[in-house]
Amino acid sequence: MTRSDAYPSRVGCDARILPRKDPVLHGSITPTGPLSVDQLESFDRAGFLAIEEFFDDAETLAFRDEATRLRESHAGGRAPEVIIEPGSGEVRSVFAVHRSSAAFRGLARHPRLLAAVVQILASAAYIHQSRINYKPAFRGREFYWHSDFETWHVEDGMPRMRAVSASISLLENNVHNGPLMLVPGSHRHYVSCAGRTPERHYEQSLRQQEYGVPEPDALEELVGQGGLVAPVGAPGSLVLFDCNTMHGSNGNITPWPRSNVFVVYNSVENALEEPFSGQPPRPEHIASRDFTPLEAAG
Amino acid sequence: MTRSDAYPSRVGCDARILPRKDPVLHGSITPTGPLSVDQLESFDRAGFLAIEEFFDDAETLAFRDEATRLRESHAGGRAPEVIIEPGSGEVRSVFAVHRSSAAFRGLARHPRLLAAVVQILASAAYIHQSRINYKPAFRGREFYWHSDFETWHVEDGMPRMRAVSASISLLENNVHNGPLMLVPGSHRHYVSCAGRTPERHYEQSLRQQEYGVPEPDALEELVGQGGLVAPVGAPGSLVLFDCNTMHGSNGNITPWPRSNVFVVYNSVENALEEPFSGQPPRPEHIASRDFTPLEAAG
Numbered sequence: 312m313t314r315s316d317a318y319p320s321r322v323g324c325d326a327r328i329l330p331r332k333d334p335v336l337h338g339s340i341t342p343t344g345p346l347s348v349d350q351l352e353s354f355d356r357a358g359f360l361a362i363e364e365f366f367d368d369a370e371t372l373a374f375r376d377e378a379t380r381l382r383e384s385h386a387g388g389r390a391p392e393v394i395i396e397p398g399s400g401e402v403r404s405v406f407a408v409h410r411s412s413a414a415f416r417g418l419a420r421h422p423r424l425l426a427a428v429v430q431i432l433a434s435a436a437y438i439h440q441s442r443i444n445y446k447p448a449f450r451g452r453e454f455y456w457h458s459d460f461e462t463w464h465v466e467d468g469m470p471r472m473r474a475v476s477a478s479i480s481l482l483e484n485n486v487h488n489g490p491l492m493l494v495p496g497s498h499r500h501y502v503s504c505a506g507r508t509p510e511r512h513y514e515q516s517l518r519q520q521e522y523g524v525p526e527p528d529a530l531e532e533l534v535g536q537g538g539l540v541a542p543v544g545a546p547g548s549l550v551l552f553d554c555n556t557m558h559g560s561n562g563n564i565t566p567w568p569r570s571n572v573f574v575v576y577n578s579v580e581n582a583l584e585e586p587f588s589g590q591p592p593r594p595e596h597i598a599s600r601d602f603t604p605l606e607a608a609g
Numbered sequence: 610m611t612r613s614d615a616y617p618s619r620v621g622c623d624a625r626i627l628p629r630k631d632p633v634l635h636g637s638i639t640p641t642g643p644l645s646v647d648q649l650e651s652f653d654r655a656g657f658l659a660i661e662e663f664f665d666d667a668e669t670l671a672f673r674d675e676a677t678r679l680r681e682s683h684a685g686g687r688a689p690e691v692i693i694e695p696g697s698g699e700v701r702s703v704f705a706v707h708r709s710s711a712a713f714r715g716l717a718r719h720p721r722l723l724a725a726v727v728q729i730l731a732s733a734a735y736i737h738q739s740r741i742n743y744k745p746a747f748r749g750r751e752f753y754w755h756s757d758f759e760t761w762h763v764e765d766g767m768p769r770m771r772a773v774s775a776s777i778s779l780l781e782n783n784v785h786n787g788p789l790m791l792v793p794g795s796h797r798h799y800v801s802c803a804g805r806t807p808e809r810h811y812e813q814s815l816r817q818q819e820y821g822v823p824e825p826d827a828l829e830e831l832v833g834q835g836g837l838v839a840p841v842g843a844p845g846s847l848v849l850f851d852c853n854t855m856h857g858s859n860g861n862i863t864p865w866p867r868s869n870v871f872v873v874y875n876s877v878e879n880a881l882e883e884p885f886s887g888q889p890p891r892p893e894h895i896a897s898r899d900f901t902p903l904e905a906a907g
Contacts, residue, residue: 449825453862486784487837489859527747531864539785539863561787562860564751565837566829 316587317471318464320503326526328533329501333472335553337578338433344426354431358498358556361542365424365549366479375481375546377414378443378570381405392596401447407596409441409574419574420608424477427551428576431475435604436576439463439474439583440597443481445570451489451563456530458502459575460554462523465508465588467598472498473581474554479572484543489563491550491571494530496537497557502529508588513597525557533557579604614885615769616762618801624824626831627799631770633851635876636731642724652729656796656854659840663722663847664777673779673844675712676741676868679703690894699745705894707739707872717872718906722775725849726874729773733902734874737761737772737881738895741779743868749787749861754828756800757873758852760821763806763886765896770796771879772852777870782841787861789848789869792828794835795855800827806886811895823855831855877902 316322317332335355342348346360354360366374382402385393392411394404408415418424419438428436446452459476463469484490502525542550552558554575563569577583582602586592592600614620615630633653640646644658652658664672680700683691690709692702706713716722717736726734744750757774761767782788800823840848850856852873861867875881880900884890890898 449828453860455862487790487839487859492785492863527864530747534864541785559862561785561862562751564753564857564859565790566825566832 318501318503319587320461320465321506321508321523321588323507324503324505326505326529327503328529329503331472331499331501331555335498336431336433337473338430344430345423346427346430351430354551354553357495359493359550359552361544361548361550363544363548366547368547371481371547373414374418374479374572377412378481378572381408381412381443382445391594396447396452399450402445404442404444406440406442408443408572409438415441415572417608418479418572420605422607424549425605425607428475428477431551432473432576432578434578434580437579437599437602437605439469439575439577439599441572441574443570443572446489446560446563446568448566448568449564451569453489453562454560456525456557456559457523458525458555458557461502461504463554463598465523466513466586466590466593468584468586468592469577469581470584471581472553472555474575474577476552476554477574477576478550478552480544480546480548481570481572482546482568484548484569485567486541486543488565488567488569489561490541490543490569491558491560492539492541493552494533494537494557495540497533498553498555500533501555502557508590510590513593530557616799616801617885618759618763619804619806619821619886621805622801622803624803624827625801626827627801629770629797629799629853633796634729634731635771636728642728643721644725644728649728652849652851655793657791657848657850659842659846659848661842661846664845666845669779669845671712672716672777672870675710676779676870679706679710679741680743689892694745694750697748700743702740702742704738704740706741706870707736713739713870715906716777716870718903720905722847723903723905726773726775729849730771730874730876732876732878735877735897735900735903737767737873737875737897739870739872741868741870744787744858744861744866746864746866747862749867751787751860752858754823754855754857755821756823756853756855759800759802761852761896763821764811764884764888764891766882766884766890767875767879768882769879770851770853772873772875774850774852775872775874776848776850778842778844778846779868779870780844780866782846782867783865784839784841786863786865786867787859788839788841788867789856789858790837790839791850792831792835792855793838795831796851796853798831799853800855806888808888811891828855
């Protein structure tokens with residue numbers, strides 16, 4: 312019997328755009344938490360929501376110091392949680408920081424953040440993935456366009472679209488230093504990708520992705536409909552975005568580095584199954600299978 | 610007897626920042642041409658001047674069509690005037706378009722443009738270099754920070770700072786598609802670079818530069834003083850910038866390509882000498898030695 316797959320991708324067909332089968336807001340639009348009705352409606356419509364000064368200066372500074380400490384402690388190392396920039400050898404990402412760092416464990420369970428997530432998912436949540444992204448000054452590399460859900464579905468077995476990502480800036484994002492760009496409205500379309508997933512793809516893809524990459528035609532269509540938005544702001548700003556919102560960022564030749572903490576919350580009612588690629592699951596530090604509901608930090 | 614060099618660079622010393630020894634405006638600030646006193650003072654202060662809608666829609670469309678025709682006629686070719694993007698093989702630049710194309714010969718001698726140039730240089734001018742830059746959608750590469758004068762001095766023997774560049778946009782520049790970024794005030798500082806120039810350096814440097822690259826410390830200092838500005842606007846806009854203004858651009862993953870025509874005007878009183886690198890001069894299509902004064906198109 313063939314397994315049911317709501318969002319087929321990399322199954323040997325041509326690329327195409329399929330409609331989303333899941334809601335974006337999984338409950339009713341009621342201001343039962345920190346997000347207002349306007350904010351919830353904006354998230355529903357655009358697929359993301361930017362909030363400046365979500366964390367105060369003291370909190371942000373503590374997170375930044377911790378991110379610097381982690382990068383330095385991993386310099387030159389080869390821990391599986393660490394992704395190295397091709398070429399320069401600099402640390403590009405550190406995964407599973409909500410496990411390795413008390414500060415980021417606290418951030419991920421921050422009461423106001425977690426309450427906003429629960430407003431969107433309308434269920435308890437667990438952490439699918441967390442990481443710090445470091446985009447260095449002068450030589451920061453691009454992140455090409457992608458829907459996170461496409462990868463999480465195909466490579467991790469996330470069955471449906473009921474996950475939300477939180478990106479917290481640790482340094483200023485401005486229009487020049489390669490900020491996150493999102494395609495408003497793209498979360499309503501599933502860009503099914505061509506090709507098949509090779510074995511142990513993640514070992515390369517986290518540095519430079521070759522499979523699960525949307526075709527230029529699909530990107531032109533989505534950007535033609537929705538345009539592009541790059542939220543900018545001071546450190547401590549938050550962007551919440553749907554798991555299927557198309558996003559990417561240009562490189563950074565400016566003297567201003569850019570780094571952010573990224574936490575992915577998945578509904579406990581959307582726990583991972585076997586990957587739809589037919590390959591073995593990715594490691595725990597990239598795609599957690601500990602579905603214990605998160606409780607807010609005390 | 611040692612040859613005098615007002616702007617030594619790549620002479621085997623460490624990198625350092627030297628003061629400019631030449632004026633930015635070479636005559637008096639008088640509105641004897643298309644540029645107003647305010648515009649001249651702004652150019653003097655910042656090192657550049659952006660003017661929207663310098664060319665009208667019909668002119669711009671004709672230039673764009675001609676640029677497309679040139680790119681297509683050079684696709685897959687190996688003419689020396691053509692620079693190919695590393696990796697993709699796409700045409701990145703076509704040089705000496707004021708010679709190969711009647712449309713761009715006309716653009717370079719456009720009466721209003723040439724009169725603005727003469728206001729700045731306070732002398733007759735000739736064309737040191739012209740080219741079209743094509744920054745493709747999705748995979749457009751960065752241009753790292755540089756002062757054009759540093760290269761023109763070292764590799765072409767341009768003795769002093771008395772040249773001005775005109776960049777005319779053929780497609781929209783917006784904050785997302787890797788627009789030209791300039792460092793205001795940087796034109797008053799000469800960033801002398803480390804190292805020495807290898808032979809036939811230009812064959813590589815026009816694709817990816819390794820010598821004549823300013824150090825991070827120098828860039829931090831200049832950007833710390835002046836910040837960054839990226840003029841954006843519709844096709845047909847003009848940016849005039851001093852030969853020594855530090856500039857660069859990020860890559861472009863958006864679906865919006867970006868291309869521009871670039872014409873460099875040098876004062877006839879600043880004609881090229883032997884290169885200060887001690888190497889043979891670069892070819893005529895990159896650094897012209899035809900110092901005949903330009904006359905405005907009829």
